[in-house]
Amino acid sequence: MLKGFKDFIMRGNVIDLAVGVVVGAAFTALVGAFTDSFLKPLIQLVGGGEGVAAGAWEVRDGVVFDYATFLNAAITFLLTAATLYFLVVFPMNKLAERRKRGEEPPPAAPSEEIRLLTEIRDALLAQGRTPEQSRRALDDLLGQERQQGR
Structure with a gap:
């Protein structure tokens, strides 16, 4: 049982996946910090108001609709998705296209x-x-x- 687990862990795909998850988490934290530090205050400034009330509507009985946080999350998602598309998906699609066109050598004839x-x-x-x-x-x-x- 442990040998099977070791074989599973030592596969290249599992290690690549683990690295991808760690890099993705770090990138998401970076984009989140960028949007929290720069974009959300900009949204609140454009939305008017000062302090905690900026970028939010308050309706009766103190119910707050914090649209700045939603816009911040949407921008975070779009930035993350665009970066992953242009840095990972697009290059991998180009590589698959080249392989499909037959740029790989055909198998050699039997000796x-x-x-x-x-x-x-x-x-x-x-x-x-x-x-x-x-x-x-x-x-x-x-x-x-x-x-x-x-």
Whole structure:
């Protein structure tokens, strides 16, 4: 059970995901601080008012509609989404496009040795030998070649 867990953790995808989550959390905190420190006061200044009441409407019985906080959260989301799109999604889509166009090399043809071994196997099977007999005959043939220094 622990070996399976270790194999799971050591996969490249899991480590990449962990790094992505940590970087994403740090980036979200950075964007949140930016919007809280600069944009929310700007929204409150444009919205009028001073202090706590700025950027909020108060209706009867003290119910406050804090539209500045909502606008701040919306701007935070848009900035985070735009940055992730242009720094992660867009480059990955371009890479996938290149792969789809066939810029990756095609798989190599089988080597001459593999082709010859396939012909030998087919010839042995055509003689009516079972796969086990063919395997032994092939092993014997290869063993003789090794002994002769080929």
